[in-house]
Each structure stands twice: as C-alpha cells, then as structure tokens.
Amino acid sequence: MEMGLRATLSQELIEQIRYRTREGMKTAVRKGKATTCLADGYKLKLAYDGNGDRIPGLRDIDQKQADVIRWIFQQYADGVSPRDIAKKLNDQDTPGPRGAKWRDTAIRGHVSRGTGILNNETYIGRVVWNRRNYRKNPETERRVARSNKGGNWVVNDVPDLRIIDDALWAQVKARQKELGELFSYTTTNRLNAAHRPSYLLSGILECAECGGPYAIMAKDRYGCTNHKKRLPIDDLGGECCQNQKTILRNDVEDRILACLPAAFLHLGIFEEVANQVMQSQVAKLKSQPTQSQQLKAELQRVEQEQKNIIQQISGRAVEGRPRLTALDDLLDQLEEKRSTLTTQLQEPADANLNLEERLAELRAQTNPDTVRYIVDTLLFYLRDHADTATNQPFIDLVRQLVQKVVIGKTPGHQPATLEVHGRIASILAAMEASTILEERFKLLKHHDYLARHESGELDTELKRKKLLDAYAEELSVKRLEWQNIQVSVVAGAGFEPAAFRL
Incomplete structure (x- = not known):
C-alpha cells in the first residue's frame, strides 16, 4: 500500500512539474523568446538586464546561415528536389543542422506537422508553439508524438526574425501542394507519380493502337x-x-x-x-536618373567632402596642431574632380537622345x-x-x-x-x-x-x-x-x- 501511495504521489509531482514547465514555456513564447533549440538561420542574442544578467531566450538572425536558408527556398521553388539540394550543400561543405551532414528529410520535413526547413514559419516572422505534445509509451519506454488541436497552439508574430519574404514562401507552398496532389490522387503506387521524368517526354507517350504507354x-x-x-x-x-x-x-x-x-x-x-518587355523596360529606363541628375548628385557629394576636409584643417589650426599634407592633397584632388563635374554639367545634354539610344539597343536585342x-x-x-x-x-x-x-x-x-x-x-x-x-x-x-x-x-x-x-x-x-x-x-x-x- 505504501509503494502504491508513493507511486501515485510521484506521478502527481511529475504532472505538476510538467504543467508548470509548459506554462512557463507558453509565457516565454508569447514574449517572443525561444523555448527550444535554435533553428538554422538564428543565433543567440546577447542582451543584459539592469542587474547585468543575460536575458535568456532571445534570438537574432545569423546572416551567413540566413543566406543558406534563402538559397534552399529558392532552389526548391525553382524545381530542385530536397535530395539534390542536400547533395549540393554537402558538396559545398556547408555545415548542416547541429554541424552534421545535410539530409533531404531536414529540408523536406513534414508539411502538416510544420517540421523541416521548408515548413518552419519562424522564417516568415511567425512563431508557432505547442503543435504537438510528447508522452512516453509505458510498454516501449519511447516518446510518442501527438498532434494538438489548432486552438491549443500559441502563435506570436516576430517580424524581426523574418528571413523569407511572402512571395518566395507562397511559391514553396504552391509547389508542395502540387506534389501533394500527385501523392493523393494516384491510383497505383503513389510514389511513381511524384518521380521526376527521366527524359523530356517520359510518361506522356501513348500507343495509338492500344492506348498503352511507350517506354x-x-x-x-x-x-x-x-x-x-x-x-x-x-x-x-x-x-x-x-x-x-x-x-x-x-x-x-x-x-x-x-x-x-x-x-x-x-x-x-x-x-x-x-511589347510587354519593351513597356516594362521603357518604364524602368524613365524611372532611372538622367545623366545630368547623376552628375549633380556626384557634385554635391564632392562638395560635401570638401567642406568636411576644410573643417578638419580649421579644427587642427585652432588646436595649434600642424597641417597634414595628406589632407591638402586630398582637397586638391576633390577640387579637380569638382571642376570636371562642373564643366560636364555646363555642356548641353539631350536626355531624350540618351533614352532613345538605350531603346534602340533594346529593340535590336528583341527582334x-x-x-x-x-x-x-x-x-x-x-x-x-x-x-x-x-x-x-x-x-x-x-x-x-x-x-x-x-x-x-x-x-x-x-x-x-x-x-x-x-x-x-x-x-x-x-x-x-x-x-x-x-x-x-x-x-x-x-x-x-x-x-x-x-x-x-x-x-x-x-x-x-x-x-x-x-x-x-x-x-x-x-x-x-x-x-x-x-x-x-x-x-x-x-x-x-x-x-x-x-
């Protein structure tokens, strides 16, 4: 009886600890903090409170890893399979998750469960927590994942953690949906329909007499x-x-x-x-600054640099410090450049002629x-x-x-x-x-x-x-x-x- 009572109290204590831990994690997520290991593309953010203690759970974007994440998304949107993406990353000696080699499953993940790089909503600035819970199977002593209902999810927007833009995310989701439909509606082996064709016309050649496939x-x-x-x-x-x-x-x-x-x-x-290409390019060319506008902007920049150097020379003179030959030489160079820009601005320029030359070149390329x-x-x-x-x-x-x-x-x-x-x-x-x-x-x-x-x-x-x-x-x-x-x-x-x- 005593053993039974001890087991019951122990189980109750475990449940209380579990409940408090999950509530603490839920509160942290709502504050925008991390409660699990860092996903690829992020690093720990070092920030300290008033007492000088580090604030736990803060994340920041790792630009080097973020470039890899964007490349993975773009490759998949362009039609490259996760297996080929993983092979390219390993060939380039790009470190994988937790320093291991890249595997296609780490990229592909599971769409409905939100796992894998292509399904991680943190990359679009949206943290989703409590999708699943884990319980131990008493017979096998292994953890079993169970999906939670959408009402139990904790969702928090964190725009500072966005790596992927909405357009690229939508392309990836559209391709996943297209491949998912191939799995769902194939009457034979579902994997066969998802295979990429070996040749240009593989799978679409048909016999005129019997309707069977040509292979x-x-x-x-x-x-x-x-x-x-x-x-x-x-x-x-x-x-x-x-x-x-x-x-x-x-x-x-x-x-x-x-x-x-x-x-x-x-x-x-x-x-x-x-015509559509020409209209787009004409609008782009007209929106670009003219040569005169570019010269004026460059002239303003040179004059501002001259003022800064003159101010430095004056400051050194007031302080009684000796003049620097390097500043004098730089000032002479800027004056020479300013004179050249002024001369070019005084010359008559035909902006329309410049635009017409570009359009003529564009028409020659699109014949x-x-x-x-x-x-x-x-x-x-x-x-x-x-x-x-x-x-x-x-x-x-x-x-x-x-x-x-x-x-x-x-x-x-x-x-x-x-x-x-x-x-x-x-x-x-x-x-x-x-x-x-x-x-x-x-x-x-x-x-x-x-x-x-x-x-x-x-x-x-x-x-x-x-x-x-x-x-x-x-x-x-x-x-x-x-x-x-x-x-x-x-x-x-x-x-x-x-x-x-x-």
Missing part, C-alpha cells in the same frame, strides 16, 4: 510496352497490340521541340511578349531573328548538354505545353506518326502547314550544325559555308513539296485540348 525498350528507343509484353487488351477484344513501331528518343524529342519556336514566334505571340537563334541554341544545349538540375525547369515548361503524344504505326520504314495533345496543339492548329514545316526544318538543321561544330567537324570556313549552302538547297526543294500539304487537326477526347498531328 524505353532498348538504348534510347521507345516502344509500346503492351506489344513487348504481349498482353491481351480488353479494348482490342482480348487481342495483343500489333503496334511494333519503335522510335528513337532524339527523333521524337526533335519533332516536338521543333514546333516550339514556330509557335512562339507566330500568331502575334512574340509581338505581344516583346525575332535574335530571339529565334537564342531559343534554338537554348533548346539544343538544354536537351543534350545540360545537367539534371539545369534541365528540370526546362522539362517542366515543355510538359505544361504538351499533355501527351500519341505514336501511331506506319508501313515499312516510314517514321512513326505523332499526334500532340496540349496547349501547343491549339497554337499549331491555327498556323499554315508550310510555315510549321519550314520552322521545324530550320530548327533541326540548326541543331545539326551545332552538333557538327561541337564535334570539331566544321574546323574551316570552307566546310561551314559548304554545309550552309547544302541546307539552303535542301530547303528550297522542301518548299516546293510543302506548298500543297495540309495539316490534320482533330478534337481531343473529353476535356483534352485539340490534338495536332505531325
């Missing part, structure tokens, strides 16, 4: 998986898919990518974007030919010569325009037919067939030229000229063939956009 069958060659596995298809009456047509990965990617510059530079899309060359070169290097981290935003952009590509079989050795579904199809459907084919031809030849140049094949001017002449001759022949070609556009099924057949 890599051999080295860089796509084929119908149902045909390879000889699986009976219900839509084919239990028969196996007979589409044995395969296609090289570079071939299908070339044919899809060749349509992108043609779409962007036609139908007024380029003009609309160029269709220059943009076309940049886009073509960018597509070539991004697809074949960039690393995964650089390629990922480019792949995401293309997959927003292309919903799926349906591959159909053709007799003999003829190239497979491609039917493109997505936003890009609606743009291509309104263009003339000859225009599309010519733009595709130019892009493919441009990529061929870059590949030959990279390999060192075009080492002389004569070889380059001969190759360009061959391209021009082939284009003139193709134009005659394209005069009577008509494009084929079909309506997509259900809510899909129009489909365009290449």
Whole structure:
C-alpha cells in the first residue's frame, strides 16, 4: 500500500512539474523568446538586464546561415528536389543542422506537422508553439508524438526574425501542394507519380493502337510496352497490340521541340511578349536618373567632402596642431574632380537622345531573328548538354505545353506518326502547314550544325559555308513539296485540348 501511495504521489509531482514547465514555456513564447533549440538561420542574442544578467531566450538572425536558408527556398521553388539540394550543400561543405551532414528529410520535413526547413514559419516572422505534445509509451519506454488541436497552439508574430519574404514562401507552398496532389490522387503506387521524368517526354507517350504507354525498350528507343509484353487488351477484344513501331528518343524529342519556336514566334505571340518587355523596360529606363541628375548628385557629394576636409584643417589650426599634407592633397584632388563635374554639367545634354539610344539597343536585342537563334541554341544545349538540375525547369515548361503524344504505326520504314495533345496543339492548329514545316526544318538543321561544330567537324570556313549552302538547297526543294500539304487537326477526347498531328 505504501509503494502504491508513493507511486501515485510521484506521478502527481511529475504532472505538476510538467504543467508548470509548459506554462512557463507558453509565457516565454508569447514574449517572443525561444523555448527550444535554435533553428538554422538564428543565433543567440546577447542582451543584459539592469542587474547585468543575460536575458535568456532571445534570438537574432545569423546572416551567413540566413543566406543558406534563402538559397534552399529558392532552389526548391525553382524545381530542385530536397535530395539534390542536400547533395549540393554537402558538396559545398556547408555545415548542416547541429554541424552534421545535410539530409533531404531536414529540408523536406513534414508539411502538416510544420517540421523541416521548408515548413518552419519562424522564417516568415511567425512563431508557432505547442503543435504537438510528447508522452512516453509505458510498454516501449519511447516518446510518442501527438498532434494538438489548432486552438491549443500559441502563435506570436516576430517580424524581426523574418528571413523569407511572402512571395518566395507562397511559391514553396504552391509547389508542395502540387506534389501533394500527385501523392493523393494516384491510383497505383503513389510514389511513381511524384518521380521526376527521366527524359523530356517520359510518361506522356501513348500507343495509338492500344492506348498503352511507350517506354524505353532498348538504348534510347521507345516502344509500346503492351506489344513487348504481349498482353491481351480488353479494348482490342482480348487481342495483343500489333503496334511494333519503335522510335528513337532524339527523333521524337526533335519533332516536338521543333514546333516550339514556330509557335512562339507566330500568331502575334512574340509581338505581344516583346511589347510587354519593351513597356516594362521603357518604364524602368524613365524611372532611372538622367545623366545630368547623376552628375549633380556626384557634385554635391564632392562638395560635401570638401567642406568636411576644410573643417578638419580649421579644427587642427585652432588646436595649434600642424597641417597634414595628406589632407591638402586630398582637397586638391576633390577640387579637380569638382571642376570636371562642373564643366560636364555646363555642356548641353539631350536626355531624350540618351533614352532613345538605350531603346534602340533594346529593340535590336528583341527582334525575332535574335530571339529565334537564342531559343534554338537554348533548346539544343538544354536537351543534350545540360545537367539534371539545369534541365528540370526546362522539362517542366515543355510538359505544361504538351499533355501527351500519341505514336501511331506506319508501313515499312516510314517514321512513326505523332499526334500532340496540349496547349501547343491549339497554337499549331491555327498556323499554315508550310510555315510549321519550314520552322521545324530550320530548327533541326540548326541543331545539326551545332552538333557538327561541337564535334570539331566544321574546323574551316570552307566546310561551314559548304554545309550552309547544302541546307539552303535542301530547303528550297522542301518548299516546293510543302506548298500543297495540309495539316490534320482533330478534337481531343473529353476535356483534352485539340490534338495536332505531325
């Protein structure tokens, strides 16, 4: 009986200590103080009260660590995975949490629990305490975390601790939501949908005969998986898919990518974007100070420095101290600079001419030919010569325009037919067939030229000229063939956009 009474009193004492500790922590949080270990990006703030004792629980931003936190958020918003971010940080020898190596879980954390760097609301100046409580499991002697209801949370705004701005925080949350939806609505293994595509068109290639996926069958060659596995298809009456047509990965990617510059530079899309860029740049240039205003500001600064030095010389003379040659030399230099600025201000200057020169240079940089060359070169290097981290935003952009590509079989050795579904199809459907084919031809030849140049094949001017002449001759022949070609556009099924057949 005595042992039972002692155990009861001991448990009651523990509960009282627990309650008082948590109440003390709650009061500290409401005062803006830290009650737990410091998160990355912060350091202890040394402040003392009237008695000279250090005030505990105060935090301040560690600028070096804060730069790392901002970089992590920006990388994730740009499409880089937490695993790749952790690898980059470890490669740079950046110290991780508590001095250990970086792990993707420390960055990713848990969205609903508010753990991990990407979910820490302290970085936006908002401290949330008491999200969870911990109890010991009497059987395993291990702590078990339990989530508290939102009404029990203690929330305090601390703007002095903000590291991440609202715009970047919103981008990260939007990407987390997008990836979360992939986990929530996948009918098979939920992890499969969240995997990044290995190639530009991975997962969106479809067989025209059975509707099954096209996947890599051999080295860089796509084929119908149902045909390879000889699986009976219900839509084919239990028969196996007979589409044995395969296609090289570079071939299908070339044919899809060749349509992108043609779409962007036609139908007024380029003009609309160029006008928006010009309006933005004109407003920016007009808001910048003119050359005359810059000279006046510089002249005022020089004159103020002269006054300060003269005051120092006068002060030394009053005190009976000897004059310094360094101050005299500096004063002479400032006087020479002031005379030059005064002369420049007296010269007539045409602010409008300066602005017009900048605008003319900007227009030269945004003409269709220059943009076309940049886009073509960018597509070539991004697809074949960039690393995964650089390629990922480019792949995401293309997959927003292309919903799926349906591959159909053709007799003999003829190239497979491609039917493109997505936003890009609606743009291509309104263009003339000859225009599309010519733009595709130019892009493919441009990529061929870059590949030959990279390999060192075009080492002389004569070889380059001969190759360009061959391209021009082939284009003139193709134009005659394209005069009577008509494009084929079909309506997509259900809510899909129009489909365009290449």
